[in-house]
Amino acid sequence: MTTVSRSRRTDGQHSPREPDADGDRSVLDPDDIYHILQTRRRRDVLRYLHTADEPVRLRDLAEQIAAWEHEVTVENLTSSQRQRVYISLYQSHLPKLDNRGIVSYDKDRGTIESTPLASQFDPYLVGIESPTESDPWPHRYAGAVGCCGLFLTAIAGGIVSIPWTVAAVLVVLLFAAVTTVHAYSERMLSRP
Structure with missing residues (x-):
């Protein structure tokens, strides 16, 4: 595989060189990937775009991104929230992604689609959820804390009669179990 070589322009910005003789621009430079991200x-x-078939x-894309940024539904966006994201995408972000060959952006039609280069970003985006998606683990840890609190309150109130050392071991085991399941699930999600 070849890499997209970078050349320094006179204005100090990187620009992609022309494709190799065989037309291959199949691998982005890590600096380009980090700059884009x-x-x-x-x-x-x-x-x-990763989820689009x-x-x-552009309008749909801008609306969804604005909704994520403001943590509201698309229906609850104001026109100024939509417009700020739309203009930013139209003037800056989409042309940059198009120039790098990551997306195909047709300004005249207002359509965007990912190119094969976009798949190189997948490993960096795995595990990064959109703002509207919630991570269940804080709720699971909070549930474990709540259960332990009720359990310890029941012991202190005489409702449950077990030694404090046994209660401490049970609390530690519960948190060890939740943490182990959390670590395992994160590891499974990060596998290719």
Whole structure:
């Protein structure tokens, strides 16, 4: 495989060189990947396109990203929230992704679709959820804390009669179990 070589332009910015003689631009430079991912809106564009089966409309993309940013549904967005994201995508982020060959952006039609280069971002986006998706683990840990609190209150109130050392071991075992399951599930999610 070849890499996309970078050349320094006179304005100090990196620009992709022309494809190799065989036309291959199949691998992005790690610096390009990190540069693209440093902006949340570009990460959101890649995340949205990852789930799309066909070209998406700029309006739909902008609305969903605005909804994620403001933690509301698309229906509850204000026109100014939509417009700020739309303009930012239209003028900056989508042209940058298009110039790098990561997306195919048709300004005239207002459509965007990912290219094969976009798949190189998947390992970096795995585990990064959109703001509207919730991570269940904080709730599971909070549930464990609540159960332990009720259990210890029952012991202190004389409702449950077991030694404090046994109660302490049970609490530690519960948290060890929750943490082990959490670590295992994260490991399974990060596997290719």
